[in-house]
Amino acid sequence: MRMIYDEKLAQAAYLIGCQRTGEAVVIDPERDVDRYIDLAAANGLRIVAAAETHIHADFVSGSRELAERGAKVYVSDEGDADWKYQWLDKKVGGGSYKYHLLKDGDSFRIGNIELRAIHTPGHTPEHIVFLVTDHGANATEPIGMATGDFVFVGDLGRPDLLETAAGQTGAMEPSARRLFKTVKKLGDIPDFVQVWPAHGAGSACGKALGAVPMSTVGYEKRFNPAIRAAVTEQGFVDFILTGQPEPPMYFANMKRDNKVGPPVLGGLPKPARVTVDALRRLDAKAVAVIDTRLWDDFRTGHIAGSLSFPLTKSFNTDAGSMVRDTDDIYLVIEEAQLEEAIRDLIR
Structure with a gap:
């Protein structure tokens, strides 16, 4: 076991x-x-x-x-x-x-x-x-x-x-x-x-x-x-x-x-990379932009309307409580943390 x-x-x-x-x-x-x-x-x-x-x-x-x-x-x-x-x-x-x-x-x-x-x-x-x-x-x-x-x-x-x-x-x-x-x-x-x-x-x-x-x-x-x-x-x-x-x-x-029955994934999702300019053009009221940087970094500058959810222990609960399950999600994240965030979000 x-x-x-x-x-x-x-x-x-x-x-x-x-x-x-x-x-x-x-x-x-x-x-x-x-x-x-x-x-x-x-x-x-x-x-x-x-x-x-x-x-x-x-x-x-x-x-x-x-x-x-x-x-x-x-x-x-x-x-x-x-x-x-x-x-x-x-x-x-x-x-x-x-x-x-x-x-x-x-x-x-x-x-x-x-x-x-x-x-x-x-x-x-x-x-x-x-x-x-x-x-x-x-x-x-x-x-x-x-x-x-x-x-x-x-x-x-x-x-x-x-x-x-x-x-x-x-x-x-x-x-x-x-x-x-x-x-x-x-x-x-x-x-x-x-x-x-x-x-x-x-x-x-x-x-x-x-x-x-x-x-x-x-x-x-x-x-x-x-x-x-x-x-x-x-x-x-x-x-x-x-x-x-x-x-x-x-x-x-x-x-x-x-x-x-949750939708079948068949494996870990592989989100496409988007440019900073494309992110800035997003309507944050129509999609969910999650910024995973630490709070001090977020405060120095962020996309208007984005959500500050650092990749800490409360990330799942924060995102699950504040983001609709029908929303398209965009992540502001370091590439080394991407898999961790994906696993958290699909759970």
Whole structure:
């Protein structure tokens, strides 16, 4: 197992492979999937599957990109009609992707590796986690659990986003009550099972995520404040809904795009170079001009109407919140930073 971590979005994907068959699955991939393909190849693996814990609101999923490359997709079939993946039968060029819809308790294998889905609603209605068991090592119990946005190190996934980000009035309290019931499912999971969360410190998907990348079920039961608050239902609801940060403005659009299916890129975009004179002739009200230079450099002179978003840790959130997803984007950037910015923008 390898964690692939995006420091800017505080997002973790997991590459899990079987050494016997050379096959691998990626859980919760971001959109620039070449990173996972290269990592798999470096370890003698090929990616045959992509799996998702839920319809994400904070990054663009890469499952469709991997499906275009032949991977089979495993996603939740829980929740009502509002929480179904709509792109699975809309393959580019016609037809359907290879996919399997998972209900609570369903499992699938990648070589000797078994992944069993457990329905864990609360953060979202369709949310599932994956219990991972390595039968090649003659294990009869799971080694780890890819928890998505259910359990983080030191926190739980916030249940208010359907209301605060997606605009579903009155959704947060029922979601919090579902999360309370879901927390009780941790009692059925051995304490030694590792917790592999989808986010770390800095993510807006919770209010107090820890900086440690992984944990165990037993440790979180003992020391996770949100889990410890799950004594009475009302006490838990009050705790989990208090103090949640303001969600970024793009969360609603991101969840929509991941449900209907983000456009397939097929690789990293390669933007054309434009001249300074051409940039100056642009109408900054009709397009988005993002200036990635540091603030002091920006102040010395910039294109009228351009946005000052230095290529720092907040770049994704700044651009995602202030630039419409339909805008043409022009970058003022050093060539050495171009690939980093492109990856940030497509995520």
